[in-house]
Amino acid sequence: MKDLIGIKELSRAQIEEILNTAKAFKEVLQRDIKKVPTLRGKTAINLFFEPSTRTRTSFELAEKRLSLDVLNFSVPTSAVVKGETLYDTLKTIEAYNVDYIVIRHSSSGAAKFIADHTEASVINAGDGINEHPTQALLDAFSILEIKGRIDGLKIAIVGDILHSRVARSNYYLLSKFDTEIRFVGPPTFLPSHPPENVKVYYRLRDGIKDADVIIMLRIQLERQKSGFIPSLKEYYHFWGLKKEDLSFVRDDAILMHPGPMNRGVEVSTEVVNDPRAIILKQVTNGIATRMAVIYLLRRS
Amino acid sequence: MIIKIYNAYMIDPFTAKEGKVDLTIEEGIIREVKFKERRTAPSLKSQILQIDAEGLYLFPGFIDMHAHLREPGYEYKETIHTATLAAVKGGFTTVCCMANTNPVNDNPEVTYYILAKAKDEGSCEVLPVGAITKGLKGEELSEMALLKEAGCVAFSDDGMPVMNSLVMKRALQYAKAINAPIISHCEDINLTEEGVMNEGKLSFYLGLKGIPAASEEIMVMRDIILCKYYRSPIHIAHVSLKSSLEIIKRAKQEGIMVTAETCPHYFTLTEKAIGNYDTSAKVNPPLRNEEDKEAIKIGLKEGVIDVIATDHAPHHEDEKNVPFEEAANGISGLETAVSLSLNLYHEGVLTLRQLVEKFTLNPARILNINRQGIKEGAEADLILVDVNKDWIVDKNKFASKGKNTPFHGWKLKGKVLMTIRGKNIFDMREE
Structure with a gap:
C-alpha cells in the first residue's frame, strides 16, 4: 500500500494489521527510550492547509519516534486569498524529495488528488468532510484495548455526522466489523440518505441506550451561524452529553471524543471527568497508531 | 462551386419531407432536391464536388440552443472562433450563447460585439441569449427589448437562477411583449448551499456536499406556476430529474406554455461517473441516478422534453485539475452531443425523425427563428450523418479549447461526416 487516503478503501485484514502494529509501537512508547531507528534517513512533510494543533503534533511526534526527518509546511488558505494551486504546491514539495506527505485540506478528495499526482506516500490527516482515517484507526485501537473486541459492539456516534470526517471514517471502519452503528443528532446534522446499516436516532437517550461505545463529535461553532441549529444552548440541552444522561449510559460503556472539546456544547465537565471517558487515552494512542500507519506504508 | 450529394436519405422536419434524394448545391444555395427510388451513380464531371451518400442521412443543420462560448472575457477557456468550429464539427450550424460572459451580455454593446465576432471569425451562426437581469444578479431587469433589437433571441441568467419570484414574474411579462422566450436555469441556490454533486448515498460515501433534488424541482414548479399565471412561455433548461419531468408533463397536459430541454450527459451518465x-x-x-437517467429517455420519447441541447461549458485544464470541490462545473459538449444522442436511436428510444426534430424544428419554434429546411432556393444549411460509424472520442482532437469531457476514450456509434452552411463546407469524413 502506497497511501492511506481513507478507511473505505481498506480491508478488514489491513485494518487489523495496522491495529496489531500499533500495539507493538505502544509498547515501544512505554519504554524509557521511545525512539526507534526504523525510518532513519527518510523524510516526512506535514502539509496542513487547515489550522490544526493536535493532529499535526501527533503526526510530528509519531514521525520523530520513527526517526524520520520532519518538515512542517503550513499553508493557511482562505477563499479570498488565492495562492498557488494545490498542484503547484505539491510539485514544489516533491522537488524536496520527501518520502511521506501528511496532508490536511478543506476540500473532500484533496488527499486522493495529491496521491494521484505524486510518488511519495500520502497520509490523509483530514480532507473536507470526507475522511480522517488515522482518527478512526486510533479510535478502533482504543476500543479494542478496553473492550478486547470490536465485533458485537453497539456504537453510537453523536453530533454533526453530516459535516464530520471523523464520523465518516469511523462509520467505514465499524462497518467492516460486525457492529451496530447508530447516528444520533438533530436531523439537520444527519445525512438525508443514511447508509442502510445505520440506525438513526433523534433523541439522545434513545441513541445511547445499551451502547458499548459513545463517540461524541465536536460541534463546529460556525454551524450555528449557518443555520443548522438554532442555538448552541438548545443543542446542549437536547444532544449534549450531560451529568443527567450518565445514568442512561452502560456501566461498562466507553465515552470518546476526537478533540478539541467544547465543554457545555457537546459534553459537560462531569462527562469528561467520568471514569468511563477515555479521551486522553485516545490522544496517547494516536501516536502509536500513526507510527503504525507510517511504518506499514510501502511495506505490505 | 457546385456540390452534388447522391443517394442520401433526407429527413427534414421543416418541410416535413423524407426520402431518398440527390441534392445539388450551387454557390451555397440548394438548386435541386430530387426524390427518387433508386441509387444513382455519381457522374464523372470533375469541376463539382461529388459525394456518394449511399447509406448516409441528410438532416437540416442542428441548432444548439444552450452553449457557453465564453467570449468576451474568458477567451482562455474558449473563443467564438474555436467554439463555432467545434459546433460545425459536431453537426451544429446554429448555436445560442449564454449571457454569463465578462462583461455579461446584459446590454446591446455586448450583443453587437458577439455578433460581430461571430461574423468575422465564426464558422456557424451565433444567436446570443441576453441576460434576464443586469449582471446576472437577479435584481433588476436588463434592457430586454433593446437586447432583442440588437439580436438576442432569448433571455436567461443561466448559471445563476433568478431567485426573486417577483423579478422572474416581471421578466416573463416583459418577454411576452417582445416575443422572446425566457430560458430558466432552475435551481434554488439556498437549497444547493455548498453542494457539489447530487445528494444521496453516494454523496455521503464520497464525503462531498450534496445538492438536493428539491433544489431543481422547486424552481421548475415555481416557474411553471408563474408561466401559468401570466400566460407567458417559459423554457426549462437542462432538466436532470425524473421529478422535474413529472411536473413539466402535468403542466403540458394542462396546456401551460412550458417547453424543456435536456443534455446528453443526463441521459447517458449517472452520478456514478464521478x-x-x-x-x-x-x-x-449534477448527474443524478439511474432512475432519473431512464426517466429522461422516456421524457424525450413522450415529447415532454422538446429539445436536446449541449450546455457546452468549456473550461481550462487548470480549472479541472484541482480537488473536486474546487473544480469548475461543466462539460465540453459540442463535439459529442449528436453521437451520444444517436445512441437513443440505436437503443430504440427515439426514431430518427424525433431525434432530428429535437435538434432542429423544436428549438427553432421555441426561439421563434425562421428555418427553411432543405428545399430548392434555400441557402444550404445541412449535415450529412453516418448513423452507424464507430469512432472513439479523443478530447485532444477537439476543436474546442475545452477538453473537459467525461467521454474521453468512449466508443460511440454515429458521426456527423459533413456540415454545409452556405458556401462553407466542413468535411469530417477523414477524421
Whole structure:
C-alpha cells in the first residue's frame, strides 16, 4: 500500500494489521527510550492547509519516534486569498524529495488528488468532510484495548455526522466489523440518505441506550451561524452529553471524543471527568497508531 | 462551386419531407432536391464536388440552443472562433450563447460585439441569449427589448437562477411583449448551499456536499406556476430529474406554455461517473441516478422534453485539475452531443425523425427563428450523418479549447461526416 487516503478503501485484514502494529509501537512508547531507528534517513512533510494543533503534533511526534526527518509546511488558505494551486504546491514539495506527505485540506478528495499526482506516500490527516482515517484507526485501537473486541459492539456516534470526517471514517471502519452503528443528532446534522446499516436516532437517550461505545463529535461553532441549529444552548440541552444522561449510559460503556472539546456544547465537565471517558487515552494512542500507519506504508 | 450529394436519405422536419434524394448545391444555395427510388451513380464531371451518400442521412443543420462560448472575457477557456468550429464539427450550424460572459451580455454593446465576432471569425451562426437581469444578479431587469433589437433571441441568467419570484414574474411579462422566450436555469441556490454533486448515498460515501433534488424541482414548479399565471412561455433548461419531468408533463397536459430541454450527459451518465472524484463529471445540475437517467429517455420519447441541447461549458485544464470541490462545473459538449444522442436511436428510444426534430424544428419554434429546411432556393444549411460509424472520442482532437469531457476514450456509434452552411463546407469524413 502506497497511501492511506481513507478507511473505505481498506480491508478488514489491513485494518487489523495496522491495529496489531500499533500495539507493538505502544509498547515501544512505554519504554524509557521511545525512539526507534526504523525510518532513519527518510523524510516526512506535514502539509496542513487547515489550522490544526493536535493532529499535526501527533503526526510530528509519531514521525520523530520513527526517526524520520520532519518538515512542517503550513499553508493557511482562505477563499479570498488565492495562492498557488494545490498542484503547484505539491510539485514544489516533491522537488524536496520527501518520502511521506501528511496532508490536511478543506476540500473532500484533496488527499486522493495529491496521491494521484505524486510518488511519495500520502497520509490523509483530514480532507473536507470526507475522511480522517488515522482518527478512526486510533479510535478502533482504543476500543479494542478496553473492550478486547470490536465485533458485537453497539456504537453510537453523536453530533454533526453530516459535516464530520471523523464520523465518516469511523462509520467505514465499524462497518467492516460486525457492529451496530447508530447516528444520533438533530436531523439537520444527519445525512438525508443514511447508509442502510445505520440506525438513526433523534433523541439522545434513545441513541445511547445499551451502547458499548459513545463517540461524541465536536460541534463546529460556525454551524450555528449557518443555520443548522438554532442555538448552541438548545443543542446542549437536547444532544449534549450531560451529568443527567450518565445514568442512561452502560456501566461498562466507553465515552470518546476526537478533540478539541467544547465543554457545555457537546459534553459537560462531569462527562469528561467520568471514569468511563477515555479521551486522553485516545490522544496517547494516536501516536502509536500513526507510527503504525507510517511504518506499514510501502511495506505490505 | 457546385456540390452534388447522391443517394442520401433526407429527413427534414421543416418541410416535413423524407426520402431518398440527390441534392445539388450551387454557390451555397440548394438548386435541386430530387426524390427518387433508386441509387444513382455519381457522374464523372470533375469541376463539382461529388459525394456518394449511399447509406448516409441528410438532416437540416442542428441548432444548439444552450452553449457557453465564453467570449468576451474568458477567451482562455474558449473563443467564438474555436467554439463555432467545434459546433460545425459536431453537426451544429446554429448555436445560442449564454449571457454569463465578462462583461455579461446584459446590454446591446455586448450583443453587437458577439455578433460581430461571430461574423468575422465564426464558422456557424451565433444567436446570443441576453441576460434576464443586469449582471446576472437577479435584481433588476436588463434592457430586454433593446437586447432583442440588437439580436438576442432569448433571455436567461443561466448559471445563476433568478431567485426573486417577483423579478422572474416581471421578466416573463416583459418577454411576452417582445416575443422572446425566457430560458430558466432552475435551481434554488439556498437549497444547493455548498453542494457539489447530487445528494444521496453516494454523496455521503464520497464525503462531498450534496445538492438536493428539491433544489431543481422547486424552481421548475415555481416557474411553471408563474408561466401559468401570466400566460407567458417559459423554457426549462437542462432538466436532470425524473421529478422535474413529472411536473413539466402535468403542466403540458394542462396546456401551460412550458417547453424543456435536456443534455446528453443526463441521459447517458449517472452520478456514478464521478467515481473517485473525477472532475470531468462535475456539472450543474449534477448527474443524478439511474432512475432519473431512464426517466429522461422516456421524457424525450413522450415529447415532454422538446429539445436536446449541449450546455457546452468549456473550461481550462487548470480549472479541472484541482480537488473536486474546487473544480469548475461543466462539460465540453459540442463535439459529442449528436453521437451520444444517436445512441437513443440505436437503443430504440427515439426514431430518427424525433431525434432530428429535437435538434432542429423544436428549438427553432421555441426561439421563434425562421428555418427553411432543405428545399430548392434555400441557402444550404445541412449535415450529412453516418448513423452507424464507430469512432472513439479523443478530447485532444477537439476543436474546442475545452477538453473537459467525461467521454474521453468512449466508443460511440454515429458521426456527423459533413456540415454545409452556405458556401462553407466542413468535411469530417477523414477524421
